[in-house]
Amino acid sequence: MSGVSCDTLTDDYSLPRFFSQIVSKRIRGVSEAKFYFDKSIANLHSPFCFESMKGCISRLSAAISKKENVMILSDRDADGLCSLSLMNDFLKAKGVRAVLRVSDDDDGRGLNPKIVESAVESSVSLIIMLDCGSTQKEEIAFAMGKGIDVMVLDHHLMRSDSRPNCIVVNPKSSSCNYPFADLSACGVCSKAVWAYEFSQLDDYDRELLFADASLTGEKGSMEIIAMRNFVSGEVVTVHFDSFDNLLKSGFIEGMKGRRLFVLDDNALFRFLSDKLEILSLKSIAGRISNEAASGDLNRLFDKFRNRMMASRPVEVLLWLYKRCYLRLHPSIAGDWLRFLDLAAISAIADMVPMREENLILVKLGLDQLNKRCRKSLLGFLSVKSLCEKRIDENDVAFSIAPAINAPWRMERADVGLQLFSQSDLNIIDIFSREALDLNDKRRSFCRNFMDRIRDDVLNSISESGGNLTCIVSGELPHGLTGLVANALKNEYGIAALTISTKGGAITGSLRLDANAAEALAESSSLLSDFGGHASAAGFRIDSEDKIPSLICNIRKYVAALPKTNVVQSEYDIEVKWQDIPDDVFEQLDMVSPFGIGNELPRIMVSGISPASFDIIKGKERPHLQAALSVRNGFSIQCVFWNKGDMLAQINSYESVDAVAVPRKSFFKGNCKRYFEILEIIGRF
Template sequence: MKQWKIKQSDIALTDELSAKTGYSKIVISILLQKGINTPKQIEKFIHPRISDLHNPFLFSDMEKAVKRIRRALDRREKILIYGDRDVDGITSTNIAYLYLKELGADVLWYIPSDEGYGLHNELIEKYKKEGVSLIITVDCGITAVEEVNFATSRGIDVIITDHHEAPFELPKAFALIDPKCPQEKYPFKELAGCGVAFKLFQAVAFSYSDYFAKDIVVLDIETTGLSPLMDEIVEIGAVKIRNFIEVEKFSELVKPKKSIPKNVSAIHGITDDDCKLSPEISLVMKKFLSFIGESILVAHNSNFDMAFLYRSAKKIKKEIPNVVIDTLELSRKLYPFKSHGLDALAEDMNIEMSQYHRALSDAATASKVFERLVLLQEKKQRKFIEEYLYLVSLGTVADIVPLVSENRIFVKYGVPLLYNSKKPGISAMIDNLQIEKKSFTAKKVSWSIVPLLNSAGRYGKAVLSAELLITDDKARADALLDEILEINGERKDLQKINIKSFIDETVKQNDIENDKIFVTVVDNLKHGVTGIAANQIIREFGKPVILLILEGDEAMGAARSIGGFDIVSAIEKCKDIVVKYGGHKAAVGLSMKVEKVD
């Protein structure tokens, strides 16, 4: 029997955060259990914003992947979107296919049926003959080492987007985008497959910006006063960004020729003692000019900063011909009724400032402000986010990932858009399930819409659900929904039969008391609900389980685990007897040859 252990919250911290934020101690206590322990984190959790989505270029291979997609678009190459048959895989496929179509791509999509999970050499060969030169996997591919090698040998580039646990050996894909890869520094690891696909095409949308793949230097200076003619620079700070990702920093104190007035030191905190061992402006400017090169320059109130920098460059017989962008002027255009000071903008945009009125800190803050302003200004990226949130919210709810960080943003803003979708298939589903707007929540989506859509995939007909979500033809949507409803009825009957059969066989084939993990093999059941049956066995017996159904010369099935036991790692240790596998620490799909089943 399960025993619940309740963590105790820090009472003093609970009281402090409750007083600072105005939320009750009960709410604060719950948030502390989730590791949310600062006022900023609490605000982001309770009131998430679209602007809090992470920059997709934090993925190490993102720029490379985007450039390859843009090349395929420019050359009219044939692209294949290769998905998976659950709702996460379906919505991932829909996002990729619809957006590439919108961009004018020659694009196909494929979701496996009887072949089972993941890439297959036979299908790669089939699409090679149809002229495909680029495959983009969504919600699969991270374990496809052999298949990617085969595709490469046939002259096809593969971009993998996945969110499943990464094996020790990774595929040698053209680009690999999976937050769970060991070398990946993307800050949020719990994206669903559709979330990873969404990030890829968010980045593709940004690639149409003037700032894509360009070096930009965001700078700030501190001085002895306000006059570039009479006063001097005492500090230069700058961050070099590419696709709004910081790639390099510059920070130098400067020894001025005259003392820093005390009233000025009181503002930025820099004193004569701080600067007495620092180089003079001529040496610092040489280093700074080398740092900026031909980059676009950005500053908040650039007239002030650049007046000092132009004058300092002139003294060493240099010029600064770079393009300069002023975030102050940009904010006045895009935020006409707001305060436009850097600190006020940062506060309004929920950007944390580490140290106000120090050059490097202010430059870093200005960089984040600039990124938010560009998001407001760039219509293509904003349009993509608004148009595809409904799909990413559906797939995120379906995959039962933690509803924190980006997942929370997707669901908060996407679920209402899902209800109001103009796609006839979605409207027909909601009407058939008799869901009212006031009760249309993530929970209702999870319990009503997701099982219906998943039922088609369980019967190898995920294409029905994929088409239902994107068709614009009402008559076709009605026909698809009728077929899916019929399949769902069969699925419910099959579920009852299989769960009973698997539980009976598990008791017969395993030592229920002493076995650490159950392995159950049957040869007389239909596929489709094996994962559901495995979950039921976990609930009943509280132990990891592998369920396999024999079919021809292969055994295919599902594995489920309990907290603390990584089923992917366990299966990876047996990979010499497994044909194909993939999944998460708690849930895996797998297949193996019958002769390897003991």
């Protein structure tokens, strides 16, 4: 995947070598590197790259100005609830009180006639659908036929035959030019809020120009970029042999009426100053009241002028302008950050690829989450394992997100809705405890269910020729079909299909290393509804008679997939233990947050002396540890859990190499960093 060498990142961009060795394997081009080393909102794509964003904020503006009755309808999972909470907080701050709904358990996800009739009874004039709706053409048409406008903010795969005829903001739309398709639904919502706030500023829909000139006397060239609503165009280069001839060319005449931003006040721009409105970027920085902030910007000028993260000076100028502008307008910077704790939880919970924008949204969102300001999350953050530590992506993935998802998975979606719609801390505490209790019950059920179906799973694998695990159950809660499918896929390493017939309704989930939604599309005649993501999709069936045909079709689809023998690298980076940098953990933090597509780095530490190892006591089995004194005052502890019995074998080697991953442990509020050994290779 990589199109960048480690040397390029270290030599051309002055990035640390250890960091560069890891990141160079994870990016497609130099432009992606900034998402790792500079997690600033200035590096986020403009929301106005979405095809329907202007229509979205126009409709939001009308609803806000007229204080319309609005219904927010979201999916029931963590992404949907976070989206609902974000949009509700935003509208409430604008004086709009919304009716809050989540998808009905009985009638599937998204909009249905029962919800539409409820909206009519509440005199709702706008339904905002979050994390759902992208394929509900007929249902949305029904609502619009009742005189209700509908707007969809979603991230699920879309189908051309069922695209709604309303405002749809979805990065996966085939006609959308948004540069990054893998946002969560809550990430899309956060973009809509940013766009609305920007639309209230004077520079909304105003074209700005940015220019840089190279001169030899009066001869030279000028590079110009136009930008509107933080969306920039291509670089235009103009060559001239004198200032007067540049004027005569008519090019300058076409720039009149627009602001021209420059970094250096050179002879050309002084010559043009009485003909164009020319502004120095450094003068903008001077308007920032905080001297420290201004100092940061001045350092950025020098830093980026020298390092040239962009390919051209004018692109650096544009980037610096965005940074300055965001510092000057809190509504699209600091104030907007308060929504990102929800965006971070949704991205981690929905397992979107941890790449590009998601790295920034999740990093800034985790910073916000650790301020512990959101009432609806306090019950989860106060549990013993989280109350005295900094929350990271692992805590969200394994503690917070499962607790948010548990209510709907255990057929109590009302608990999740109440949790994210209440403001009274006592009521929130009650629903938090109930959600945590449901999560315990969910764990217990899944553990027991997986044990009970073991023989059925093995039989289904045999029947499919080893390509598919398939379970049909009348006791499996509909909300757990996806979790069980994930567990089966992870355990057996093949595609998984789970179907629940509990209570008469028939729903299911498909997980495979291919386009799951496409696989279901080939059986659309058997399904009453379906949708999802590339490797995970869900569906509904209206008759048990259709289940055998669906299973047969999925088996054929999976069997026809090309067989790939993917050999994954055993490690990301090899380093002699003496060469581990003093700031190794700080450099690893630059690579985080970790997740799908940005996994925890596996580090091969080579040349370790067996004398470095000893045994430490464990609860059940002894552990193996090594203390590596890299240099004066700096050492790294390595632990191989439950492998203390390997010490004699290790002592027989001349040296050992260890494949390890970085870990954190917390005790009484203190964080300890260490390497967890995954594998040891002996050298004679």
